[in-house]
Amino acid sequence: MLSTTLKSYLPYLLLLTLSTALYVLPTTWQQLLEYQADAIQHGELWRLLSGHLLHSNLLHLLMNLLGLVVLMLLHGKLPGRLAVGWQVLLLSLSTGLALLWLAPDIEIYVGLSGILHGLLCYGATADLRQGYRSGALILIGVAIKVGAEQWQGPDPELSAQIAAEVAIDAHLYGAVSGVLLALLSWRYIRRQ
Incomplete structure (x- = not known):
């Protein structure tokens, strides 16, 4: 049976593993998965999700994975929040759709950075709900950046x-x- 700590880290580890595995795919396969606005508008909706898991080069992948590990350590064990898997799914869709509708000049996008910003801000806002004042500092820092x-x-x-x-x-x-x-999800985030 998995320990509680490992269960809380599992979605992060799966995202890390999946992003790494997709990085080693042949370029032609990656092109079938990357966010491409024209392809999405022609019905290839999976790209709204899969594009976030691809990276332009090894440094891009490593920077995003490091950010993911930091988020896992920062927010991974905090109970009473929307499951990380659901956060990633909803943030992927909302960020992808926002890019499609509000940034039509972005034809191709790859990388976890949109999701990472979303996870950080979700966690910081949930921190506030749970009585952690550090959430405000994180939100201010992200807003400035x-x-x-x-x-x-x-x-x-x-x-x-x-x-x-x-x-x-x-x-x-x-x-x-x-x-x-x-x-x-404010009312569902349990106060500590």
């Missing part, structure tokens, strides 16, 4: 390192989706 990205645009050095333009809109939509998801 995302606001600076929207004001200044993507970081060209980071874009060069990950061999893709940083999708700052995915960060914004993921963060907003995370807060909204937590607010929608």
Whole structure:
């Protein structure tokens, strides 16, 4: 029988494993899974989910997996919240749909960063509900980061390192989706 700690970390570990496994797929297979706005508009709806699990290069993958591990350690063991699997599914859909409708200039998107921003903001908002004041600091920090990205645009050095333009809109939509998801499940988040 799995321990409670391992059960709470399992969705993060599955996401980490799946992202890593998809990274080693042949490029032609990855292209069938990446977020492509035109393909989604023609009915290939799986791309709203699968595009988040792909990465442009190894550094991009490692940065996102490190972020996932940090989130797992930060929020993984906290009870009384929407299950992480549901968070990832709902954040993938909401971020993907927001990109499709609100950022039509983004034709192709890959990476976990939108989901990571959403998980962080969901966790911080849930922290507030559960009486942890650190949630406010996290939300303020994310708001400053995302606001600076929207004001200044993507970081060209980071874009060069990950061999893709940083999708700052995915960060914004993921963060907003995370807060909204937590607010929608507010009454179900148990207070500590």
